[in-house]
Amino acid sequence: MSIADNALTDEMASRDDMIVCRGVKKWFGDFQALRGVDVTVKDREVMVVLGPSGSGKSTLIRCINRLEVHQEGDIIVDGVELTNDLRNIEKIRSEVGMVFQQFNLFPHLTVLDNITLAPIWVRKKPKAEAEAKAMELLERVGIPEQAAKFPGQLSGGQQQRVAIARSLAMEPRIMLFDEPTSALDPEMISEVLDVMKDLARGGMTMMVVTHEMGFAREVADRLVFMESGDVVEVGTPEHFFTNPQEERTKLFLSQIL
């Protein structure tokens, strides 16, 4: 059993692979950000990625929808290999949603237009249908009354919830979260985490880079600990928080818990 499949229950192991990374390497100039990463995320699994800053965790999930291009190794998303083939990239991007640390909402569009932009232009949905779906999603993240406002008029927590709704509007099978709560004021973190927990319970496959240990403990099926571009340890929350094996993991957890 390779490190990538560590700590899977039998039931989980029998599910399909949604994201497979095999020996993924990535350089930024001379600096090697990923040194051969092996990770597998199963269908409907919630995978939390931990690690100190500069460990390559953001780079890893940005490689999965090709915002960064990996130089060696394979990345296979829902059976489609990520190569230079534009068709594969488009297929993967329309199936993988991503939520950013800085929200990256489109400031010149209203909340509703932010959400309907991709469904209308990528999925070619009629406007009325896209808007109905958008209102449904805003309902789900708890801010339907903000539909006509512009992103600059919302609080950070509301903006991040809009960003989640915007990703969900494309009906993705996988959601990537790149430190979704790191730019938020403390009192707004829980409203975003609640939405994410709700998503996880709904059976979404998720890969989450976060420092929110409470969220990791409660929601994650497995955790990955990375350092300096390597996967150090993979395990269940229980394993991580009671009995981590590696010295580096223990040191990291002792610093942040």
Next chain:
Amino acid sequence: MTLTTTDPNSARARHARPPLWRNTAVLKWFVQIIVLLAVLAAFWFFAAQARNNLSAKGIPVSYDWLDDPANIQLGEGIQTVDDPDGRRLTMSRALWVGMVNTLRIASIGIIAATAIGVVVGIARLSNNWLARKVSSIYVETLRNIPVLVQIILWLAILGSLGKLTVDSGPIPGWVIVSQKGISIPRVFFADGFYQFLSMLAVFAVPIWWVRRRMRRTQEEQGGTQRIGSVTFALSLVAVVIAWFANPVMAFLGPVFDGISDAWAVIPQGLMQAVLSIVAVLAAVTWIRRFLDSRRTPAGLAKLIDDDWFRMIFAGIAALLAVFVVVRGWPGLSSWIINSGSDLFGVIGDKFGDGRGSRPLDAMKPTLSEGRFVNYGPTGLTMTVFYASLFFGLVFYTSSFIAEIVRGGIQAVPAGQSEAAAALGLNRRQALRKVVLPQAFRVIMPPLGNQYLNITKNTSLGIAVGFSEIVQVGQTVYNKNSQTLAVFSIYMIFFLACSLTISFVVNTINRRLAIVER
């Protein structure tokens, strides 16, 4: 709970009115009025000095020469010589021809420089190595050579072309390229055009009604109606019908003539009264709106001194306008009456006599005595003078616009393109829907500056003998020594151009502004 007193007397006691010399609202207005008066006084002083000095030399400043015959050699324009049976080419008419030439080159130049600049600016950020390098070389070369050198270089290049004949150029008879200039076939508004337009306006009403009905159906019943396609199809049908049936609308000619006649008999007193009422109504409306903006749910907010000053000024402005209309400048009213009548008369003349006529027509380039025909139905001609000024200005300015566009696009955070890519938008969609709309905010103000530059730089036409306003004006004051009068005309003309451009750019800017809170 001692702080929450609502007794108005005690509140007023604490906010006692400061003495005038310490009241910021009073001081602000006082200083502005003083500065305004000082500026007017200085202007008056210098104008009087200049007038006295020039009178002493025997060349008093006047504008009487505007109606003199021009006797000027104009290179090109809407009128270059006395019409045999129409308008004489007076000094004022010659200056007007120069202004039209300036406006022609500035407006077309702005459009061309923007189009080229946007393409080059985007190409500088392309992933394509060749496009990136070529556009970099374009920008770095053109913006680092003085524009005057470029204009003269173009004149030299174009002047080295072959002699002008009907067959010179890539497509003999149709496209002429020669040392006298470039000419292509021109599409122009023919006799039926205004009938065609008015017919389209009539058809627009039912099309608009159908659109509204379809939209309402869509809102009520859901589903998708093909609103866009239906509108397009109906418009196409309307254009085809109007193209052939436009003589029906010829009856509008006499209608406009009637309006023209009716307008002409408006008594001057009535026009003065109407203008005065409009001025007073405008002030009253302004004051009412202003008071509305100071109204809160709890009633009218307490007006501060500043507010009173504004309302008083609005009132004074209205009274001043009434005075100007009634006593100061009675000619204004008769001018409005005369030009209004002229305007409707001109529109009336545009309508044909009901016989079948095409709205649009085309004309091949024509020559007479080895020259381009300057006037009347002929091809669309760029003389070498026009072309060298045009190419010089457009290419030079487009290199700056390219840099502005590149800077604007790069000012949009990378996260925006990433978010668009993560949602599955392709590069073109991301550029059009996400990046460019945000880049426009950054691009617009410096772009407006370039538009002002291109307009002002048309005065370099003097170097190649293109008859724009400065060149024509120079010829005029060389003849009659009315330098100051001509320069005052320059200033007013360029100021009007610049203020128009600024106004348009500022309006667009306000529309594009991102709502922050």
